[in-house]
Amino acid sequence: MQAELDATRENVQLGDGRRWQLPRILRGARAYVVLLLFVLVFLTPFYWMVATALKSEVQLFALPPAWVPSPPIFENFMQVFREVPFGRFVLNSATLVFWNVLGQVLSTTLIAYGFARLRFPGRNVLFLILLGTLMVPDQVTLVPQFILFAKLGWVNTYLPLILPAFTGSPFLIFLMRQYMMTIPLDLDEAATIDGAGRLQILRYIIVPLCVPALVLVGVFTFTWVWNDFMGPLIYLTDPAKFTVSLGLGFFHGARETSWHLLMAASLMSMIPPVILFLVAQRRLLGGLAAAGLKG
Amino acid sequence: MSAKTSMAAGERIATSGRRARRPGFLRRWREMGPMARKEALSGYFFILPWIIGFIVFLAGPMLASFALSFTRWNIVGDPRWIGLENYRQIFTRDPDFVQSLEVTFRYALVFLPLSTVVGIAMAVALNSRVRGVGLFRTLLYLPSVVPGVAATLVWVWVLNGRYGLLNTILGWVGIEGPNWFRDPQAAIYGIVMISLWGVGGSAIIYLAGLQNIPEHLYEAARVDGASGWQQFRFVTLPMLSPVIFFQLVVGLIGVFQTFTSSFVATGGGPLQSTLFYMLYIYEKAWQSLRMGYASALAWILALIILIITVLVMRSSPYWVHYEAERK
Numbered sequence: 001m002q003a004e005l006d007a008t009r010e011n012v013q014l015g016d017g018r019r020w021q022l023p024r025i026l027r028g029a030r031a032y033v034v035l036l037l038f039v040l041v042f043l044t045p046f047y048w049m050v051a052t053a054l055k056s057e058v059q060l061f062a063l064p065p066a067w068v069p070s071p072p073i074f075e076n077f078m079q080v081f082r083e084v085p086f087g088r089f090v091l092n093s094a095t096l097v098f099w100n101v102l103g104q105v106l107s108t109t110l111i112a113y114g115f116a117r118l119r120f121p122g123r124n125v126l127f128l129i130l131l132g133t134l135m136v137p138d139q140v141t142l143v144p145q146f147i148l149f150a151k152l153g154w155v156n157t158y159l160p161l162i163l164p165a166f167t168g169s170p171f172l173i174f175l176m177r178q179y180m181m182t183i184p185l186d187l188d189e190a191a192t193i194d195g196a197g198r199l200q201i202l203r204y205i206i207v208p209l210c211v212p213a214l215v216l217v218g219v220f221t222f223t224w225v226w227n228d229f230m231g232p233l234i235y236l237t238d239p240a241k242f243t244v245s246l247g248l249g250f251f252h253g254a255r256e257t258s259w260h261l262l263m264a265a266s267l268m269s270m271i272p273p274v275i276l277f278l279v280a281q282r283r284l285l286g287g288l289a290a291a292g293l294k295g
Numbered sequence: 296m297s298a299k300t301s302m303a304a305g306e307r308i309a310t311s312g313r314r315a316r317r318p319g320f321l322r323r324w325r326e327m328g329p330m331a332r333k334e335a336l337s338g339y340f341f342i343l344p345w346i347i348g349f350i351v352f353l354a355g356p357m358l359a360s361f362a363l364s365f366t367r368w369n370i371v372g373d374p375r376w377i378g379l380e381n382y383r384q385i386f387t388r389d390p391d392f393v394q395s396l397e398v399t400f401r402y403a404l405v406f407l408p409l410s411t412v413v414g415i416a417m418a419v420a421l422n423s424r425v426r427g428v429g430l431f432r433t434l435l436y437l438p439s440v441v442p443g444v445a446a447t448l449v450w451v452w453v454l455n456g457r458y459g460l461l462n463t464i465l466g467w468v469g470i471e472g473p474n475w476f477r478d479p480q481a482a483i484y485g486i487v488m489i490s491l492w493g494v495g496g497s498a499i500i501y502l503a504g505l506q507n508i509p510e511h512l513y514e515a516a517r518v519d520g521a522s523g524w525q526q527f528r529f530v531t532l533p534m535l536s537p538v539i540f541f542q543l544v545v546g547l548i549g550v551f552q553t554f555t556s557s558f559v560a561t562g563g564g565p566l567q568s569t570l571f572y573m574l575y576i577y578e579k580a581w582q583s584l585r586m587g588y589a590s591a592l593a594w595i596l597a598l599i600i601l602i603i604t605v606l607v608m609r610s611s612p613y614w615v616h617y618e619a620e621r622k
Contacts, residue, residue, distance in 0.1 A: 031423035035431045038417055042435055042492065048460045049449050065463050107344045114341025118334055121323045130345065133353055137548055137600055139573060139593040143580050144356035144363065150370060167348020198337055227442040229555040234581060245444045249559050252448055259452050266445035273440045281433055 053077070053264040060260055076264045083261060086268070088240060089247040096161055096243060097225045103165030104172055104221045105214055111168045112176035113202050117188065127177075133170045146234055160235045161228075165221070172217045179213035180206060212283055219280045223273045244269045364591035369584040381591035392592070394567050395575035398483065402571070403550045406487050410546060411539060414494050418501035419527070432499070439493035443555035450489045451476060451560050476561050479568040486569055489556045497542050504538035505531065533616040540615045544604055551600055572596055 052060065054072040080086050114120075115127055149160040183206060191201045207214070232246040242250065248269055252262055277284060327335065339346075364381055368374035385392050421432050438446065453460045456474030465472040473481040508531065516526045554573040557563060563570040563578070576596070580589035 028423075028425045031420065031425045031428075034420045035423070035425075035428070038420060039431060039434050042438055042495070044460065045438075045449050045453050045492065048453055052452060061458055063458070064466075065458050065460070107348075111342045111345045114338050118338035118341060119331070120335035120338030121320045123338065126342065126346075129349070133349065135548070135604065136353065136357070137551060137593075137597055139552070139576055140360055140597045141353055141356040142576070143586055143589050143593060144359040145352060146580070147359070147363075147370065147586060148351075148356065164348060164352050167344045167352060170345075173345060223440060227440075227444075229442075229444050229558075230577075233558075245442050248442075248444045248448065252444075252451075252559060259455075262448055263452065266448045269445045270441045273442065274437065277437070277440045278433070281436075 049263045049267055052259055053267050055260045057258070057260060073260075076260050077268065080261050080265045080268065083255070083258075084247060084251050084265070085240070086244075086247065086265060089242055089244045092241055093226055093243040093245075096158060097222050099158070099162040100165040100225045101218050101221045103162065104169060104217055107166050107168035108172045108176045108217055109202070109207060109210070109214070111173050112180055113206060115173070115177045116180035117185075117206075118198075130170050130173060134174070142234070149235065155235055156237045156241065157235075158241070161225075161231050169221075172220060176210065176213050176217060179210055183209050215280060215283055219276055219284055222276055226273055360590045360593060363587050364594050366587040368586045370586055374587060377587070381588050382595075384588075385591060385595065391567070391570065391575060395570045395572045398568065398570050399551060399553070399572040402483055402486065402553065403547070405484070406490055406550060407543065407546050409487065410491060410494050410497060411542065413491060414497040414542070415501050415535070415539075417494065417498035418505055419531075421498060421502050422505045432502075436495040436499055439496035441493075444559055446492060447489055447556045447559040450485065450492065450556075454485050454488070477565055479566040482561055482565060482568045485560065486553070486556050486571075489560070490553070497546070500542060501535065501538060504535050508534040536615045537617055540607070540611055544607060547603055547607070548600060551596060 051067065051069055053076055054069040054074065055066070056073055059066050059069060115123065149155060154160050187205050188201050191205055196204070227245060229245045229249060232243045236242055236246060248265055251265060255261065363374060365376060365378055366374035367377050417435060421428060421435065454475035456462060456472070456477060462472035475481045475485040512530045512534070513526055516530050521529065552573055553571045554577065557569040557571045557574050561569045563574050576589050576592050579585050579592060
């Protein structure tokens with residue numbers, strides 16, 4: 001390594017001993033070129049989706065493929081609603097999202113508070129077990145969970161897709177607990193002296209300070225539940241109960257060649273998570289990064 | 296999963312610094328004052344939802360799944376104990392099992408290195424100090440929030456052999472692209488592309504890792520005359536290795552969960568060339584209703600993941616650089 005370093009040092013050093021560098025403005029330009037290349041590769045599929053969603057059935061199969069739909073047919077989006085009960089799917093997904101967000105926010109707050117603030121024998125061991133469960137692959141529990149819910153007669157209801165949220169996701173509990181650990185204990189102690197009970201401390205001191213973490217829990221849960229495909233696929237059989245993702249999958253199976261409608265439906269299905277991401281992105285990206293580094 | 300992996304994952308976070316052996320649970324409980332006992336009781340009360348979930352949705356099902364793996368059961372009627380028969384069948388005369396393992400591993404061998412390289416490259420680009428870089432972060436992260444089914448459908452259309460975007464572009468430079476999802480040789484690379492589209496998700500984590508690298512290391516390297524590439528090779532990569540390690544472990548588990556893209560795009564075909572392990576479990580459990588067999592498959596997979604994770608962790612001292620070890 002040292003030899004390599006020495007060799008290059010000679011190459012890059014100029015006569016007067018200063019290192020030669022690209023002028024600042026050119027370095028900026030190089031960064032932009034790389035970034036634009038990435039954007040071009042990663043966003044062209046989006047463009048293709050939008051363009052296809054606006055094409056006529058004839059234009060769909062033009063050769064060579066048309067880059068710009070002419071004329072753009074906005075009617076395709078309405079057509080989706082006529083072909084499949086898309087509005088129904090959206091409502092179903094929204095119902096699941098609502099209960100899951102509620103469940104995760106409530107349960108992770110309580111559980112994280114227990115782990116972050118209260119002392120009890122076995123706390124560290126239990127927390128290690130909680131972290132260990134992050135490593136358990138879903139497959140192992142999928143079949144027996146299904147059998148459990150099937151025996152309870154809950155297949156084709158939303159209960160299997162909602163109830164687990166009220167026991168808290170280990171990842172989100174971990175996230176909340178780490179956040180709560182950053183809140184100074186003095187605040188709790190001051191409140192205790194003022195006669196506040198544990199629930200009051202949680203409600204009036206911890207929760208207001210945890211809003212950023214709670215938003216993160218909500219956004220994560222929303223996105224997971226909205227995007228989930230396998231859960232609804234396993235548990236829901238009645239098309240009237242399908243979620244957006246599941247409905248989209250079946251729409252694809254039924255109308256394999258209606259790519260303009262499939263793209264219109266796909267486009268609509270990604271609006272909620274994309275908007276949520278755009279609104280919460282600062283917090284989300286920061287939180288993701290923190291979770292990734294600490295994990 | 297095992298004490299070892301959970302310890303390794305937890306050690307960094309939950310160490311209280313105490314190494315001395317602590318008295319047992321009962322003894323501690325008896326020695327507690329009334330206040331401490333009350334606090335402990337409310338502690339258990341607060342974490343109760345997780346304990347219930349752990350027993351009902353995780354530990355219980357895991358044990359049940361283990362027991363079921365020794366039975367034959369199609370969900371109606373009673374499970375019939377058949378000992379190791381499921382395992383014997385899987386290992387000796389189940390070509391689909393071998394095929395699904397092969398598919399999953401081949402995919403892992405292509406996808407994991409690619410996503411690491413592209414993820415880091417993207418993160419380095421996103422780390423440039425130029426105006427408007429925030430907008431680029433948003434744009435490049437965007438594909439990873441797209442629902443799996445929608446992302447898959449987009450790519451099935453983009454990779455259409457005749458009318459698809461990619462083959463059109465390849466055609467400009469005179470390359471005749473394959474009929475991706477209809478071609479047993481190419482289909483798995485189609486799945487790789489779908490997954491790679493969401494690489495912005497890991498790029499953001501690499502980016503955070505990059506931003507944690509102290510600037511003085513680069514200054515020192517520059518003083519020594521290191522070129523841009525050398526700075527990357529001898530400062531960035533070692534400093535980033537803990538993040539790469541974390542991403543690799545998470546990515547491995549993710550690879551074995553790959554399901555939606557192959558289910559929607561190919562249904563495992565053509566010629567079972569995208570029969571991912573998860574898809575195979577799904578077919579056995581929900582299409583053939585062989586719950587015992589599917590449980591055995593799931594446990595084999597859990598074991599494989601465990602072994603690989605332990606191997607990756609064992610290998611980590613050779614290439615992962617933890618700053619803290621130096622202190």
